[in-house]
Amino acid sequence: MNNFDYYSPTRFIFGPDRENEVGSLCRDLAASKVLIHYGGGSVVRSGLLERVEASLSEAGIAHLALGGAVPNPRDELVYQGIELCRRENVDFVLGIGGGSAVDSAKAIAIGACYDGDFWDFYSNQAKPERRLGLGTIVTLPASGTEGSNSSVITRTADWLKRGLRSDLNRPDFSILNPDLTASLPAWQIACGAADILSHVFERYFTNTPGVLLTDNLCEGVIATVIETAPRLLADAPSRDDQSNLIWSSTLAHIGLLGNGRQEDWSVHALEHELSALYDVAHGAGLAALYPAWMQYTLPHDPARFARLAVRGLGVAPKRAPDLELAREGIRRLAAFYRQLALPVNLRELGVDEADLPRLAAKVKRNPDGSCGFFLPLQDKDILAIYQLAMNWQPEML
């Protein structure tokens, strides 16, 4: 196990109707005014925005709202939000919705306390030191941004998508109401489940020895997602399944599962280029890459894949070579994606094979030119994984 620091100061408020406590939560945190920041109309249509405004008003807290955050949230709206915070003397930003609205809210809360251009933080030219108060109400089990130290913003001038990792990105509080996920379209549940799994996989695939505890915890979250997500799509969703999935989403990306381990993050790097070029959903892009990535990296550590198969992916334990269990695990994962109507290869995602070399060339590399850390991918590996993913089928294992 490696050394680590772990710091997650967010207060999580979990349960049905708990968004109605937002007023009393903000009472100690917002001395002047709250900016409610959200995305599309569902927050309005569902009545959530109205309930939040009522709770704040009832607590005597002034507030204003800024909507319009889009998937892959953009710098323009962040600038608008920062400007608004300054003009209106806002001291607390409340992000409501999925990962996009919350990531945008994080950037506003940090940018409003900085004299320079907030993009300095996302381009690694400055480190943030302060932010406004920050809270979230999350309606989508996916990004885990409600507890994570990260946020991602896209600069539209050159469509550069960049992330910022900082303890300041951890909200003061996050409200999780499983009922708010009840009206989500099946596609969003599916993409969210793939996103949650990926946040665990990126931490699970490591060469760090002696990480039994976090291995066990990772497998516990994976098994939860594998069990609950299909039920949420199959029949009348149960509140317990919704609860387990949304709390899995938070824990998958809160940092806990990566403590003491070198993390990988190569599949996220490969996926970034897909969603940049084709505007596909992040979760769908991940599902279209993972089976091929796993098949390609399997020889590097069959025992780890076999362990994942049995302890995370529901493969029945038996006396069998690691490679056999591992392959069964990858097939099981692909079947899970299919059950959720997610793609399991790039063709199903709508990728043009001719684009692969260009995609491969753009993938973000480590300083030494490789990508990821489990099996550090070289140029040829990246292209080979894209090519394998193009027409991947379970029979190819």
Next chain:
Amino acid sequence: MNNFDYYSPTRFIFGPDRENEVGSLCRDLAASKVLIHYGGGSVVRSGLLERVEASLSEAGIAHLALGGAVPNPRDELVYQGIELCRRENVDFVLGIGGGSAVDSAKAIAIGACYDGDFWDFYSNQAKPERRLGLGTIVTLPASGTEGSNSSVITRTADWLKRGLRSDLNRPDFSILNPDLTASLPAWQIACGAADILSHVFERYFTNTPGVLLTDNLCEGVIATVIETAPRLLADAPSRDDQSNLIWSSTLAHIGLLGNGRQEDWSVHALEHELSALYDVAHGAGLAALYPAWMQYTLPHDPARFARLAVRGLGVAPKRAPDLELAREGIRRLAAFYRQLALPVNLRELGVDEADLPRLAAKVKRNPDGSCGFFLPLQDKDILAIYQLAMNWQPEML
């Protein structure tokens, strides 16, 4: 899953030698002076106290030390510490050692900010609102107090042992150096392992439905302890095993494993009376009670016990009735205790059978007269469990 709030703002600093960072950690937190609070001589003999003092001095932070915390830490020393903090203008308390020194440090940090008697908080007559800064350096994988919201103090006037649960009990930072556990006697490792397991069991045994995620996480921590603790005693301990055990200790009691579940805590209530009357180690008392408690409560929910057996206790999965798997699990747990040279019944612990009615009468009850929540124990149940525990043997299952 039930509603819950989860708040764990402690910064965890994990790894060999990291106690040398205590000076820089305190720089932002201690404006005036640090009180180092510890227990016995091992902190002095090992050189830990000296290293901590050197790190603080190097950071230019004034400090003084108060030793003497004993197992089941006492109110007298807390009063001394509070008095010292006031006289010396201390604004940060650093607890070093095992659970006793840290619990005592927690009480001092809270009591020093209160005009009345700190015991008011432990006797439920007041709620704390502030504390001094609080940090810990933990040398024993057991109590989990380094991340928990609780502390326990004994009033020597009437030997009343009382706990306080409050977010203020969560430290600002906790340093965990697995190497500091290398010199622990086997008995302390054993009792610590039993304590860690008990913190998970008290949360695991619940009637709350739909808690799949936390079930999985509980089982992951249990499996880690079951695997690592015997290895730590059997041969030259590995740093990875030490790391996994001490981090299990923190996570077992940080609150994470109880989120959304009704917790039980009946075995802790039964054990409290044992250690009060016989001055036995808490972990040994727990080990002497759990097999009997499990046998007694097994009929209440055989499926849960069967699940624990396979997923936490290392029983090979097979097609078998729940009761059979469950019994194998309890036998497996008892074998684990034995392997660590812990008692598995009250006779081995040194309890006199004639004391059982007196013990049973003293056990702390819920307001409705029962004890615990998984199977709410009535008077007759409590006595029956003590009696079953008296001569418990695996063959009795």
